[in-house]
Amino acid sequence: MTHPNQPLFWRDSRMPHVELRKVDDGRKVCYAPHSHTQWSLGAITAGESTFHYRDDRYNISAGDLVLMNPGWVHACNPIEDQPWAYLMLYVDANWLTQLRYAAGLLDMPSWRDISTPVISDAAWYEGYCRMANCLLDPQRALLDKQTEVVEYLAALMQALAGQPAEPIPNAPASLRELAVYLNDHAVDEISLDDLCDRSGYSPGHLIRAFKQHFGLTPHAYLINRRVQLGQRDLKRGTPISEAALNAGFNDQPHFQRTFKRLVAATPNQYRQSSLNQQVDAAGGE
Template sequence: MSSLCSPLFWRDPRMPHVELRVIHDAREICYAPHSHEHWSLGAVTAGRSTFQYGEATYSIRAGDLVLMNPHWVHACNPVSGEAWAYLMLYVDTPWLTELRFKAGLLSSPDWLDFTTAVVSEPRLYANYQHMAACLLSQQSTAEKQATLVNYLLEVMHALEPASDSETRRIPEGLQAVADYLNTHAGCDISLEQLCRFSGYSTGHLIRAFKQHYGLTPHAYLINRRVQLGQHELKQGKTIAAAALDAGFNDQPHFQRTFKRLVAATPNQYRQ
């Protein structure tokens, strides 16, 4: 893969609450449906693509911003091989929640989803590019932090969070299953275990879980294991160690699954 096609991941240990992904040519980059623990904000910098988010599908193009709530299933893929490029900012959810709360944008220090999925606003788009350029530059950490916070607050003020009636309410039994998968993702977990744990029948659990989380319990577990793998790689673990810690039986399986969900190899992500 050429350097233009290869993803660039910007990270700084002095700013552990944020990560930036840069893609110059995404024609060959395809994502399987997946979700993140963090809040994500992307900018399409060239071309067009299709954005699947929850149960909706959007056609997005250069100049658009896309927003992804934590744990919402999504995928963004090219249109018939057309060239497109994007920037993607991943922000730690607890850190962003505190920022919103201290700015008076939340009534309590608890995360609240946004109803907006796509924003076409030239000023916010231009300021996104300025913020991203700052993170990628040689400017001081203090300057990068200030630019990031100022931009996020600008976006937060421009968006309307979901009301209580719009917030997705997860049945207690399904939430318990998700919590169990989150906590024990590195372990062997069978569907029969989850049924015994939750009291759901096999068919009911699969249907109900996918309805509320967008993924079957097994797909949710695999998605969570990839998230664990990402965390391990960011901590400097080898690919083999990350695969083992994340619950994969072998490194090749981890690499294939990682690339399918992250649209990058584990080695590219480590770099």
């Protein structure tokens, strides 16, 4: 039984493109600014909170939906210890791109950001909750769950199709290459001198310019990437100590502290949910 103060992560290996997080008491759930590789869609199910998204801040409350593009820095946190609860759906960006492209909503099968950050509409909220309840119900069939997800997201993408996001101003090629380098070498020991040599920037200019374009300093970007790698291993049931080393952390305690700061859950909570779902899926239809 999951304690009300602990997050629940729903996953099913047969639906690897979606993951659902459920938090019933979010008063202690605090995030540092971070980003995801997935597109994310959340529903505030009780109370209210603050939603920081890139350079903007929104007050959101029960019945609101929040939308987050892949790679866009954000944080959603409680207001003065007031109770709040939420659901968060993480959707693989490539899978969602194909869904949009197949529906004729994209000219080519490449990701396009969505401008809408918040939806306050009872019908979309109620539909989201029905979809989430279906995913969380172990008695519902796989086909039922797949249908709920595809129907809801296809309809939402259709409704949002006329609202493409203003893209983040293109970073200089040297900074884009640096971001790719950090992604590809996240587990390595990287120095500021090395990044300056690669980019041609001075240390101060590099930190300011990188944060302006990517929302995080190079170090924070690297740590965010390492946590994403840790999540990937934990989803597979990898032991925490091994996941920590694979993600580039020197020791397990450092990994645990950093993981909790960015994911607002412990590595064990995240991994255990994966194991539970694997057992449920194996025993299902």
